[in-house]
Amino acid sequence: MSLDDLYQSIILDHNRRPRNQGPLEGADREVHGHNPLCGDQVTIRLKMDGTTITDVRFEGSGCAISRASASMMTSAVKGRTTAQALTLFDNFHELVTGAPPAGTKLDGNAGTPGMSNASGESTDVKMPRELAAFAGVARFPLRVKCASMAWHALREALVG
Amino acid sequence: MxxxxxxxxxxxxxxxxxDSAATTQKPAVVLDAMREFYETSNANPHRGAYELSGRATDRYQAARERVARFFGLGDPDCLIFTRGTTEALNLVAQAWGRRELEPRDEVVITAMDHHANFVPWQQIAIATGARLRICELTPDGRLDMDHMRELIGPRTRVVAFPHVSNALGTVNPVADIVALARDAGALTVCDGAQAAPHMPVHFDTLGVDLYAFSGHKICGPMGIGGLLGRRTVLESLPPWQHGGDMIQVVQDEFSSWNVLPHKFEAGTPNVADAVGLAAAVEYVDGIGxxxxxxxxxxxxxxxxxxxxxxxxxxxxxxxxxxxxxxxxxxxxxxxxxxxxxxxxxxxxxxxxxxxxxxxxxxxxxxxxxxxxxxxxxxxxxxxxxxxxxxxxxxxxxxxxxxxxx
CATH class of the missing domain: 3.90.1150.10 (Aspartate Aminotransferase, domain 1)
Known part of the structure; x- marks a missing residue:
């Protein structure tokens, strides 16, 4: 296992200059994520227009992996629908753990072109290429929680 | 080396x-001693009327005596084996605190305490209505002894503090804290988890009433540690856990308690780990x-x-x-x-x-x-x-x- 797989330059860049970091006035939803093992914390705030995420920002403290992940997650889901964001959650989870999340798939086929969920909403969304930088996390099992903390908080904000 | x-x-x-402050590695002599116990002496101690059980009892007692000697404890019966520091401190907070603490009583702990000391006292204070007082630190990470002097007073019933901070390495002035607590008539409880592996601890001259330690931080196996105590204090404490070995007579309506140390060691004891711990302190003493x-x-x-x-x-x-x-x-x-x-x-x-x-x-x-x-x-x-x-x-x-x- 190589450190360069984990600390890719785009991750280090997002750690140093996080996007969408700070408070969000008038947020519709707010969820706090916490990793009691290492003390990392993140708060995700969303503004929604119907099922569309019109704005998303995060605050918190944590390691480079958790900070970069929160930064890139917010960039990836802004402007997406809830269904698309949940598909991205599934895809990201699979990317960093090497396995699809148990019982969280949307109608089974997240990521397959043309799929929609029970309410007819499109779940189809292309994974932003930069998120692939987190593939290296799968080789560092101790760091998976760092990478996924902000995503879990997002999921909780969307589905409760 | x-x-x-x-x-x-x-x-x-x-x-x-x-990362030895978390747990130490184990020397071969410790692993060998544990294996040798299981291969030659394994039986339930204190119970069987057969020779093998007697051998297990002897090995357990010998381990207690060896570990007591490591800690300068003259009376080996005043060493209670526990799972470690956490269990020893919970034993004290529960057994002593539940009976002794009342609203308006004060419990003094420190801002540098490990959760193993902080949380048991916090929780027993909540349960009994006692007030938790926390001694603050100086900017360079020592106990603020001026604050300690302010905190300890007539309402103080117990002062529980670390001998050495696990997060900072600060070595605390045990004698000074004991003197303040003793003047106030308060019980003293010392978390020795980070001191015992690194410096000679002579319980009988240290002055604290109770002292907790973990074996796995002194080259011993995980799952064994202990509580050292003054005999009068330990005898005055009610038992914490109930079961086999800790009783004398069990009537339908009531039970009476065994003598020290058995009163605090309910159930089949962790003999192999005690044997391993004795080998560990022998090893550490051998180096000095x-x-x-x-x-x-x-x-x-x-x-x-x-x-x-x-x-x-x-x-x-x-x-x-x-x-x-x-x-x-x-x-x-x-x-x-x-x-x-x-x-x-x-x-x-x-x-x-x-x-x-x-x-x-x-x-x-x-x-x-x-x-x-x-x-x-x-x-x-x-x-x-x-x-x-x-x-x-x-x-x-x-x-x-x-x-x-």
Whole structure:
């Protein structure tokens, strides 16, 4: 296992200059994520227009992996629908753990072109290429929680 | 030194184990002693009327006597074996606190306590309505003894404090705290988890009423430790857990309790681990705690000097000469968790996090620190490896910074 797989330059860049970091006035939803093992914390705030995420920002403290992940997650889901964001959650989870999340798939086929969920909403969304930088996390099992903390908080904000 | 005594270290030449404050590696003599017990003496002690059970009982008693001697405890029956420090401190907080504490009573602990001491007292205070008072720290990470003097008064019923801070390495002035507590008529409880492995502890002259320790931090197996106590104090405490071995007579309506130490050791005891612990303290005594202390101080001073010379490094706690085996630090712009991963890639094991001391981390205004801790098997090559890893981390994060600026 190589450190360069984990600390890719785009991750280090997002750690140093996080996007969408700070408070969000008038947020519709707010969820706090916490990793009691290492003390990392993140708060995700969303503004929604119907099922569309019109704005998303995060605050918190944590390691480079958790900070970069929160930064890139917010960039990836802004402007997406809830269904698309949940598909991205599934895809990201699979990317960093090497396995699809148990019982969280949307109608089974997240990521397959043309799929929609029970309410007819499109779940189809292309994974932003930069998120692939987190593939290296799968080789560092101790760091998976760092990478996924902000995503879990997002999921909780969307589905409760 | 002594690295070859430890099978895990001997089998891992590239490993730089700097997390002995969390748990120490185990020498072959400890592993051999435990195996030998199971192979030659295994039976349930204190029960069977056959020779083998008697042998197990003898081995358990011999282990108690050996460990008591390690701690300068003249009366081995005043050593209660527990799972470790956490269980020993819970035993005291529950057995003593539940009966003794009332609303308006005060419990004094410290801001540098490990959760193992902090939380049991916090919870028994909540349950009994007693008031929890927390002794604050000086800026350099010592107990603020002026504050301690203010806190300890006529309402103080117990003062519970660490001998050595697990997160900072601060060695606390036990005698001064005991003197204040004794004047107030308060019970003294000392968390010795981080002191016992590193310095001679002579319970009978230390002055505290109760002293808790963990075997796995003294080269012993996980799952055994103990509570040392003054006989009058231990005899006055009600039992904590009930079951076999701890009773004298069980009537339908009531029961009576066995004598020390059995009153506090309900159920089949952890004999093999006690035997392993006895072998561990024999091993540590063979090297000598004074030798170990001097060796650690040398490595700690060396590491502290070299880290302090690095840009962006903050070291927590008092000067190296006044600390025990622990180097707690942060590096600007590199989170401790990232440091630990980067060091791990070079085989350097350090701890990153809140060190089970969240109240302390809040007071240091950091979410976490990195902690390197030293023991008898470390040497200067471990310090070299730590430095190389930190320089690598600094370079990795600095390169990223300049690329994006």
């Amino acid at each position: 002594h690295r070859s005594d430890f099978p895990l270290l001997a089998a891992s030449p590239g490993l730089h184990y700097l 705690l004074d030798t170990i202390l001097a060796h650690e101080r040398h490595l700690l001073a060396l590491a502290t000097d070299r880290l302090a010379a690095m840009d962006g490094l903050t070291i927590y706690g008092p000067p190296a000469a006044e600390r025990s085996g622990v180097l707690s630090f942060t590096m600007a712009d590199v989170h401790p968790h990232d440091l630990a991963t980067i060091l791990d890639a070079d085989g350097v094991c350090i701890r990153a996090g809140h060190h089970c001391a969240q109240p302390l981390m809040r007071r240091l205004h950091v979410p976490a620190t990195a902690r390197a801790s030293f023991y008898l098997y470390n040497d200067e090559s471990d310090v070299d490896a730590l430095m190389r890893g930190l320089q690598r981390a600094a370079a990795l994060f600095a390169v990223a910074g300049s690329a994006s600026d």
